[in-house]
Amino acid sequence: xxxxxxxxxxxxxxxxxxxxxxxxxxxxxxxxxxxxxxxxxxxxxxxxxxxxxxxxxxxxxxxxxxxxxxxxxxxxxxxxxxxxxxxxxxxxxxxxxxxxxxxxxxxxxxxxxxxxxxxxxxxxxxxxxxxxxxxxxxxxxxxxxxxxxxxxxxxxxxxxxxxxxxxxxxxxxxxxxxxxxxxxxxxxxxxxxxxxxxxxxxxxxxxxxxxxxxxxxxxxxxxxxxxxxxxxxxxxxxxxxxxxxxxxxxxxxxxxxxxxxxxxxxxxxxxxxxxxxxxxxxxxxxxxxxxxxxxxxxx
Numbered sequence: 001x002x003x004x005x006x007x008x009x010x011x012x013x014x015x016x017x018x019x020x021x022x023x024x025x026x027x028x029x030x031x032x033x034x035x036x037x038x039x040x041x042x043x044x045x046x047x048x049x050x051x052x053x054x055x056x057x058x059x060x061x062x063x064x065x066x067x068x069x070x071x072x073x074x075x076x077x078x079x080x081x082x083x084x085x086x087x088x089x090x091x092x093x094x095x096x097x098x099x100x101x102x103x104x105x106x107x108x109x110x111x112x113x114x115x116x117x118x119x120x121x122x123x124x125x126x127x128x129x130x131x132x133x134x135x136x137x138x139x140x141x142x143x144x145x146x147x148x149x150x151x152x153x154x155x156x157x158x159x160x161x162x163x164x165x166x167x168x169x170x171x172x173x174x175x176x177x178x179x180x181x182x183x184x185x186x187x188x189x190x191x192x193x194x195x196x197x198x199x200x201x202x203x204x205x206x207x208x209x210x211x212x213x214x215x216x217x218x219x220x221x222x223x224x225x226x227x228x229x230x231x232x233x234x235x236x237x238x239x240x241x242x243x244x245x246x247x248x249x250x251x252x253x254x255x256x257x258x259x260x261x262x263x264x265x266x267x268x269x270x271x272x273x274x275x276x277x278x279x280x281x282x283x284x285x286x287x288x289x290x291x292x293x294x295x296x297x298x299x
Contacts (some may be wrong), residue, residue: 003075006068007037008032009047009057013065016054039064045135060199069161071274073139079273091117091274096125096132098143099217100234105145115279128189131266142269148191155266160287162258165196166238166246168229173245179204182211182229196232197218199249200259234259261287 004025011021022032040047043066080092097106102124110122125132125141135141145160146152157261167173173181177299187193200208207273211229213218224231225241238246249257263282270276 001039001042001068001073003072003243005035006072006209008039009061009065009068010072012055012056013059016056018050018055021055034113037295077271091119091272092121092123093143093275093278094123094125094141095143095145096127096135096141098129098147099126100147100236101145102126103218104236107143109282109285112285113278116281117277120278130189130191134262137206139266139269142265142275143282144264144265147189147259148262150191151260152264155264157262157264158283159238160261160263160282161258164235164248164256165259166233166235167230168224168233168237168244168246168247170225170241170244172231173247175203175247178208181209182221183208184212184214184220184229184231185210186213186217186231187215188217195257198221199251202252 004027007025010020011024012018015021015024018032019029022029025032036048037243043060043064045060046058047064049056049058074189095106106124114120125135127135129147129150132141132144132146135151136144136152137154146157167178168176169181173215214221215222221233221237221240223229224233225244227285232249235246235248238244251257265279
């Protein structure tokens with residue numbers, strides 16, 4: 001088996017389609033089919049089942065995929081170690097982070113780090129916090145950023161900052177008005193959605209009037225700032241339009257509801273000096289200019 005063979009099974013599981021898998025590997029469909037048959041001969045089993053619904057891994061195909069995932073991961077680690085030996089200031093850092101961290105924090109952070117270590121390469125996976133936690137548990141990334149901790153107990157974590165959740169509107173409002181106002185909502189982590197739903201149920205005895213539903217936090221923000229309804233947004237967005245009206249969500253004890261931002265990693269994965277340098281850089285970085293509360297108009 002070679003690296004492409006390992007990727008064949010990975011992409012087949014993801015796409016469940018021969019054509020899409022071939023395109024992802026930049027080979028022809030007949031070439032892919034031939035290679036699958038060769039693998040089946042080599043392992044004396046049927047690895048892929050095809051029907052009118054697509055292509056699916058058989059139980060033995062899934063077992064070989066497990067090996068492939070381990071082999072690909074170990075190959076990546078080997079390449080990282082070799083790069084770090086060739087050049088002590090070079091390396092490859094893999095990060096997983098939610099949308100808001102990826103867009104509003106990582107660009108400047110990485111820019112500052114690359115001033116010190118210009119040869120370092122980065123791979124960024126943007127994913128919900130729950131998925132970040134899963135990627136980190138599987139050792140798919142060196143570092144992760146979490147909104148709330150999502151039960152991270154397999155390694156180290158450092159609290160970077162605390163911010164809040166805001167109801168935002170371009171029009172003035174009182175809390176009692178929200179039941180009559182149109183809301184712009186977006187799909188998000190189940191954990192976070194339950195937090196918002198619980199606050200609403202504890203405050204009102206009716207469902208919100210969701211007028212627009214989107215699948216992106218940034219799109220929701222733009223819809224709200226265009227005057228299409230109110231939204232429940234992270235307070236990091238407030239400085240962008242200081243004229244917007246907002247209210248910080250509070251718990252039954254009248255305390256602002258916090259969202260904590262964590263930096264997580266496993267010590268055993270810090271296998272070269274550049275990874276250690278990045279860890280120290282993040283932990284010593286001034287996070288106070290990010291996710292801060294400015295431009296308040298209502299309390």
